[in-house]
Amino acid sequence: MNQHASQHNGVPPSVGADVSGIETLLNRNLPEVFGEGDSARRWSAIRELYTEDCVLYAPPGAFVGHAALDKFAGDLRATHPHFVYTPHGAPQVLHNSGRLAWGSGPKGEAPVYTGVDFIIARDGKIAALYVYLDSPSR
16 A cells, blocks of 8 residues: 555555545646636636646536537626636545535625536546536525
C-alpha cells in the first residue's frame, strides 16, 4: 500500500497517479470553463485543460470535442451569468480519475444547485467529464 498520504484529505493516492495534476484539472475546470463568461478565455481554458477528443457527459446528453464543450458551457453560463461555482471540499484522486463536489449560485449565497464532477484524465488533460447533479431538496 502506498504510504504517501494526499496533502489535502489524508487519503492515500493511487501509486503512480498524477495526484496534483488531476486536482488542478478539477479545481480549474469549474471557474475557468463553466464559470467563465468571456468566450475567448473559456476557449483558451478548454484547449489547455481538455483533450481534443474529450467527451462531456451531462444530463442533457453527451458532447464530443472542444467546440461542443464550449457551446454547452457558454449556453449554460448564459442562463445564470451571475452564478459562481464553489468547490465543496478538496478533490479526490484515484489512478487516472478524480472527483470534486461543488455548488452553484449567486456569490456569497447558498447554492441553488449542487453536483459532483468526475473526470478521467489522459496525458495531463481531461478526456472525459461526467457531471452528476444532485436532486433538489423538497
